[in-house]
Amino acid sequence: MQTLRRKNRSLPLVLDALHYLSHATVQQVYDWLNxxxxxxxxxxxxxxxSVHLLQKAGLIKPLYFNxxxxxxxLRQPGNQQAHFVCTDCNRVRILAFPALSPWESLVSxxxxxxxQVHYSNFNVFGLCDRCxxxxxxxxxPLSVQSF
Known part of the structure; x- marks a missing residue:
């Protein structure tokens, strides 16, 4: 993991936002910070x-849901996660999936x-409970009304 050498006042703010939001796009981080x-x-x-520098330093990872x-x-070593992504509303739910490590070892x-595996993503797509x-x-079906 690289260390951050450049001084950037927004780095800790972006880290805080991602900690609070769990998963967020750059736009969502921007909106939350402002x-x-x-x-x-x-x-x-x-x-x-900040996102570019944090990703380059290995502190955050990109997730591609769409x-x-x-x-x-945030990258949290040893904390494997899978995600359920609603194909209707794009809501993301975290699934506890401790069995992802064997998949990474299969690569080797x-x-x-x-x-060398840096991280892995496992996403399941479907409809959430609400949708x-x-x-x-x-x-x-609408019932036929008699007149």
């Missing part, structure tokens, strides 16, 4: 720069020791 109750303003370019943009979360077994309930309510 909410009215904070009485500060952090530029979007500072957030992008094609449009990456979300970021199949590709050789020269390959599934809404879909079921919409699928109920």
């Amino acid at each position: 909410r009215p109750s904070t009485l500060r303003e952090v530029s979007m370019s500072s957030v992008y720069r 094609e449009n943009q990456a979300s970021y979360s 077994e199949q590709l050789g020791e020269a390959f 599934n309930l809404e879909k079921q309510e919409c699928d109920v």
Whole structure:
């Protein structure tokens, strides 16, 4: 893991935001940092720069839940997570998945020791409880009223 050498006042703010938000896009971090109750303003370019530096230092990892943009979360060694992503509302739920480590070791077994795994992501896509309930309510056929 690289150390951060550049002085950047927004780095600890972005880390705090990701800790609080768990998973967030750059836009979500920016919005959270600039909410009215904070009485500060952090530029979007500072957030992008901080995310880039934190990722390069190995402190955060990108998560790709959809094609449009990456979300970021803190890297916590030994804390393996999987994610359930709702394909309707894009809500993300964390799943405790301690069995991801064997998958990472399979990479070395199949590709050789020269390959080094930095992190892994396991995502499950489907409908969350809310969207599934809404879909079921919409699928109920309307009863035919007699006149």
